[in-house]
Amino acid sequence: MSTRAKFPLARLKVSAMIAIVVCSPCTATAQPGPPPVSPPIPDGAGPAGNDQGAAGGDDQKLLDDVTAESLTLDLAVPQSPAFVVLGLAPDRVSRPATPREFAADLLNGVDDQGNLQTGVAMDFVPYMMWQGNSLTLQKYRQNDLFGLLGLRRLLARTQVSLATTKGTSSDDESVRLAAGLRFTPWDSGDARMNRTIDNCVAQVHGEILKALNRRFDPVERLLLELGMGLIDDPTNHDAEYFDKLEDAVKDEGPEALSRRINRKLMESKTVDGKIVYPVVESLKASDPVKFAQVIEQLEAGKEVSFGSIPTGDEFARWESSVEQCFDAAKRQNWNAAAWDLGLASSWVSQSSGFSDLGSASGTFWSSMSLNLPDDTWWGLRTSEEAPAGETDVYKFMREHFQLIGHVRYRWDQRVSIPDGGGAKIEQDDLLLGARLRAGVPWLAVSLEGAYVREDPRGQSRREAQRWALSAEYRINNSLWLQVSGGTNEGIGGTDQGFVLGSFRYGLSTEAPSAAWKAIAPNGAN
Amino acid sequence: MANERIALLQKSGGKPSVRVTIGQAQWGSYAIYLTTKNRQAWETGDDKIWKGHSWDEVEASHNLGMTPNQLDGRELWVDMIITPVNIGDPYAATIEIMQKGLPVEGGQLPPMTGDADRRNFKLSTLVRLVAK
Numbered sequence: 001m002s003t004r005a006k007f008p009l010a011r012l013k014v015s016a017m018i019a020i021v022v023c024s025p026c027t028a029t030a031q032p033g034p035p036p037v038s039p040p041i042p043d044g045a046g047p048a049g050n051d052q053g054a055a056g057g058d059d060q061k062l063l064d065d066v067t068a069e070s071l072t073l074d075l076a077v078p079q080s081p082a083f084v085v086l087g088l089a090p091d092r093v094s095r096p097a098t099p100r101e102f103a104a105d106l107l108n109g110v111d112d113q114g115n116l117q118t119g120v121a122m123d124f125v126p127y128m129m130w131q132g133n134s135l136t137l138q139k140y141r142q143n144d145l146f147g148l149l150g151l152r153r154l155l156a157r158t159q160v161s162l163a164t165t166k167g168t169s170s171d172d173e174s175v176r177l178a179a180g181l182r183f184t185p186w187d188s189g190d191a192r193m194n195r196t197i198d199n200c201v202a203q204v205h206g207e208i209l210k211a212l213n214r215r216f217d218p219v220e221r222l223l224l225e226l227g228m229g230l231i232d233d234p235t236n237h238d239a240e241y242f243d244k245l246e247d248a249v250k251d252e253g254p255e256a257l258s259r260r261i262n263r264k265l266m267e268s269k270t271v272d273g274k275i276v277y278p279v280v281e282s283l284k285a286s287d288p289v290k291f292a293q294v295i296e297q298l299e300a301g302k303e304v305s306f307g308s309i310p311t312g313d314e315f316a317r318w319e320s321s322v323e324q325c326f327d328a329a330k331r332q333n334w335n336a337a338a339w340d341l342g343l344a345s346s347w348v349s350q351s352s353g354f355s356d357l358g359s360a361s362g363t364f365w366s367s368m369s370l371n372l373p374d375d376t377w378w379g380l381r382t383s384e385e386a387p388a389g390e391t392d393v394y395k396f397m398r399e400h401f402q403l404i405g406h407v408r409y410r411w412d413q414r415v416s417i418p419d420g421g422g423a424k425i426e427q428d429d430l431l432l433g434a435r436l437r438a439g440v441p442w443l444a445v446s447l448e449g450a451y452v453r454e455d456p457r458g459q460s461r462r463e464a465q466r467w468a469l470s471a472e473y474r475i476n477n478s479l480w481l482q483v484s485g486g487t488n489e490g491i492g493g494t495d496q497g498f499v500l501g502s503f504r505y506g507l508s509t510e511a512p513s514a515a516w517k518a519i520a521p522n523g524a525n
Numbered sequence: 526m527a528n529e530r531i532a533l534l535q536k537s538g539g540k541p542s543v544r545v546t547i548g549q550a551q552w553g554s555y556a557i558y559l560t561t562k563n564r565q566a567w568e569t570g571d572d573k574i575w576k577g578h579s580w581d582e583v584e585a586s587h588n589l590g591m592t593p594n595q596l597d598g599r600e601l602w603v604d605m606i607i608t609p610v611n612i613g614d615p616y617a618a619t620i621e622i623m624q625k626g627l628p629v630e631g632g633q634l635p636p637m638t639g640d641a642d643r644r645n646f647k648l649s650t651l652v653r654l655v656a657k
Contacts, residue, residue: 132548
């Protein structure tokens with residue numbers, strides 16, 4: 001639970017305010033990369049949907065609603081461009097992993113008469129769907145055909161999104177369809193390319209394989225799996241064995257599990273006057289000697305031995321060890337260089353059929369993140385060590401700074417005319433944004449600027465620009481001071497400066513803000 | 526048994542090999558074990574346990590080092606641990622038993638696929654080897 005309060009305290013230039021934000025405990029989850037927050041630039045005439053980067057509303061409303069943390073532009077290419085151009089945030093997104101699932105999902109989008117159905121939201125990577133089963137990590141890392149980029153890798157990072165929705169108002173019977181593409185030609189922070197994870201994961205995998213196999217002889221393992229109900233027939237074996245063993249051990253503990261398995265094995269029934277053990281019976285055909293031994297044991301009231309079933313603590317430790325491998329890589333890659341591209345287009349059909357499907361609008365995004373290069377920029381990351389010959393200053397800059405540039409161009413957006421009584425016109429708009437981020441364990445600073453240009457049909461061009469500087473200072477492990485300030489020169493003649501401040505208090509040791517978590521260097525949370 | 530998973534080895538087909546493919550570009554490790562003929566125990570010699578990773582530079586194909594007659598009646602166990610990039614990502618594992626570079630009859634097991642719902646997702650399978 002959190003409580004929040006804002007107290008406007010001062011004005012700077014045209015308008016300014018201080019916000020005190022209290023949350024207890026503060027929790028935040030964030031992925032490395034630009035924090036996904038609402039953009040502050042009032043481009044004043046967004047599309048009908050809530051497009052990413054389209055703020056809408058007037059400037060004063062924007063400042064009244066904003067918190068220091070939310071004053072960060074979203075400079076990321078959306079994960080699912082098709083959803084964004086339709087202004088959707090679907091609860092349920094279909095992610096087909098096989099061609100069969102893909103075909104089924106596609107058919108669900110069309111009714112018996114061939115009309116488009118609304119509510120479709122699909123997100124998939126075509127290459128992984130068709131070729132993913134044979135794409136090993138080693139092949140993914142190969143640099144072939146596209147030289148340093150690697151064709152397989154490029155395809156594996158190309159994501160397609162499809163979505164449909166109904167018209168923009170309740171009496172609008174039209175259906176809107178969008179298709180989007182997102183791909184990442186370059187990503188020096190790609191976890192799959194990080195060889196430092198290999199050794200870490202290999203060590204844990206080796207421990208698990210050794211521990212789980214050597215504890216049981218082959219028949220014990222079969223009996224264990226039969227008794228757990230993982231398989232019905234030991235000669236037709238294909239089990240998610242360890243996972244179910246792990247769950248069972250956690251639920252029941254090794255001793256209770258062993259007793260349960262023995263009870264299952266001892267289940268008997270009488271057939272033609274003879275006692276039969278159906279579970280163990282399945283061993284009879286393939287292993288009559290062992291079958292006889294087990295039956296003898298069971299009839300003598302002895303429990304079948306299962307070596308040493310692992311404890312729940314062992315499973316938890318293995319899981320945690322691997323998680324730490326990935327956490328370390330994430331911290332290492334917080335400011336990784338990358339280039340993302342996105343493209344989406346939408347179409348409208350008044351009849352919900354395909355015959356009158358007409359082009360509506362589209363959006364193009366591109367984001368590039370840069371840090372100072374090291375030897376991992378173009379190739380595999382193989383070491384956590386700094387490259388030989390690197391100076392301390394260069395290393396500090398490389399590890400603590402990041403520059404992000406972003407461009408978004410939207411065309412044929414239908415927007416409401418201000419004071420136009422609901423009338424709409426089409427316009428194109430362009431957003432250029434950039435952000436410089438820097439972080440040390442006690443301070444995170446972000447400087448950003450943006451420019452927006454709108455070209456409404458039949459009206460004069462409008463422009464806006466914004467500069468902002470924000471800083472987050474860690475007073476101690478549970479208290480942060482966050483301050484943002486800057487200027488907005490908004491569309492429509494507004495010209496505003498602002499200062500926002502927040503104190504953030506957290507009972508946990510987690511950093512409270514997404515911005516901090518994204519920017520904090522190694523171990524600084 | 527009707528559904529018994531058997532790989533039929535050609536007696537004259539040379540020494541069989543096993544190929545494990547852990548796909549979806551995930552981290553994966555595997556160990557291949559061989560039982561004795563009466564299934565009483567594992568073979569424990571270093572040359573009878575084969576291990577590998579999905580990121581190995583060499584192709585994950587292992588020569589079993591025995592003739593079809595020597596392998597007749599044994600079982601091959603393959604244990605795999607798969608670590609997804611993100612929990613919930615899809616996994617895929619395929620196993621092929623081959624002679625002279627081609628899968629033997631019954632030796633091309635259907636891919637094991639699904640979503641890896643934890644950091645160490647673990648699969649196992651076994652195949653009975655029969656020489657004909």
